[in-house]
Every structure is written in C-alpha cells, then in structure tokens.
Amino acid sequence: MTEITTLRPVILAGGSGTRLQPLSSEERPKQFLPLLDDDSPFQEALERIDIAECLLPLVIANVRLKDLVLEQADDIAFDLEDLLLEVEGKNTLAACLSAALWAQARGENYPLLICPSDHFIGDETAFSRAVIDAASAAQNGWIVTFGAVADRPVTHYGYIEVGTRLHAGYSGHKVERFVEKPDEETARNLLAQGRFVWNAGIFCVTPETLIKLAQTHCPDVLQACEEALAQNQDGILDYGPCASQSLDVAILEKTDQCAVVSLLTSWSDLGTWPGIWKALRLIADQSE
Helix, strand or coil, X not given: CCCCCCEEEEEECCCCCCCCCCCCCCCCCHHHCCCCCCCCHHHHHHHHCCCCCEXXXXXXXXXXXXXXXXXXXXXXXXXXXXXXXXXXXXXHHHHHHHHHHHHHHCCCCCCEEEEXXXXXXXXXXXXXXXXXXXXXXXXXXXXXXXXXXXXXXXXXXXXEEEEEEEECCEEEEEEEEEEXXXXXXXXXXXXXXXXXXXXXXXXXXXXXXXXXXXXXXXXXXXXXXXHHHHHCECXXXXXXXXXXXXXXXXXXXXXXXXXXXXXXXXXXXXXXXXXXXXXXXXXXXXXX
16 A cells, blocks of 8 residues: 655746747736636646645746736635745746755755646546655655656657656656657657657656755756755745756756656646647547
8 A cells, every 4th residue: 555645746837928829928828827717727736736645835936927826826715835936937947946945945855746837637536646656756766757648649748768667666667768859750659669658747856856866967057046045035036147957858868766657647738729729629528
C-alpha cells in the first residue's frame, strides 16, 4: 500500500499574453480567461490540487498579475499559502528554483508539485493517482515529470521515451530521453515505437533534490534566484540579467535522476488554439 505523502503545490501562473491573441492579452493572459467553462484554467489548476495530500499552494506569477491572481482565487474561495511575483519572467527554471528556495527557507522538504496553470486534464482521479506515484519517486531522490498518453503524431508537444521501471516498491519509470517538438514524420516514428509519451510539463521534486541538481547544472541561475529571494520585498522577485531557460533543458535533459509517471487520462495544453479545440472535443465526448 502506498504511503500517504504531503506535497506543496506550486502553480506557475506567469505568461505574457502573447499566445492566443487577440483573445489573450498582457493584462489578462490565457490562463485567466474562461476558455472551457465558467472557471479559468488558473482556477481549475487550483481546484485540481485540492486533494488530501496537498498543502495550500504557492503561486508564482508576473507582478502585474497580482490583483488578477488574488481576485480569481477569491472568486472560488481558494486560499493561497503565498504569492511570489516576478518583475520579469525567466521561463520555468527560475520560477521552479525560486519555489525550491522558498520552501527550503521555511524548513520544508515536502515534494513540490509544480503545475502549469493553462492545462486541461480530463480525469481528476487519474491526476491524483499520478501525483501520489510522483511523490513516492520524488521522495527517493528523483525529479519526476508527468507523461500524457500520446494518441496522435502532433508536432507542438515534446516527447519522452519511457525507460525501465524505477523500483518494485513505487511507480514510475526512468526517462530514457527527451525529444523536443519533432516534425510530423519523426512524431509518427516515435508513436510507432510504443515507448513515447507527451511531456505534460508537470513536475514533482523535493527542494533538496532540485537545489542540488541546480548547483551542478545551472549554478548561475540558482544564484540569481537566491539573490532575488534575499532582496525581495512583498514577494517581488527581480532576477536581474539571469538567463531565461526551461527546467527541462537546463536540468531534466542533463541528469540521470529524471523519472516519468503516467498521466492516464486525456490532457491538452491550452496554450494553442489546437489545444483548446482538442479540450473542447474531449469535454463534448465526455458529456455524450
């Protein structure tokens, strides 16, 4: 029987509003729009982590979105543990490292459940199962990404090759390799091999593990985050001239401590129009 683990959710709610224009804008990026129903994807991301294993979330967003974050959380009566506000977004690496350092400063080493705020996930129960699987692997020193079922050869998602089982005592597989947004022919070849899933961009890792990996692979960005947190006032983070990198490229693709757990439900990234059309079709299918 899987032991119940406490997690600290981290909701990444940044965004410049440059995708899904003209619907999305700098003042109200896509994750704060009611794209699929009355709730925005940001609100759905909050409600998705309202499970027994999860503490209140840390939210990381751009400083200009502070009022919008607080307003939308209040609209669904959802309490936040804290809110960190970036003067300038530096992709997922800086945000995730800031979350790890924030937790470390509080004396926490619960696995961080790092979730984007612009995804559709069809089955909340399947998501919860994947979270529990990921937390178990994270507590054993892995940095875990979630793999969504790849059911067609799309070119706007990254792919993960699933390797060997981690351990008999907990779920998850070692990541064999990442393939970034392939062309259509390559995507078809990957699916034909039967070992590839989509990289859903959801991560689970303890602060200790993530900080140690950053010390090895991206110490400059880690230092910029440390300085931003040390100098922050009212939760405002200024990374200065810090490099803008994704967590995937900076760490996951370089370490042999990366694992993947299966997200066994329909999934879509709402950052593109095709992603929204797919989510709407999935919702329609579920209602039939």
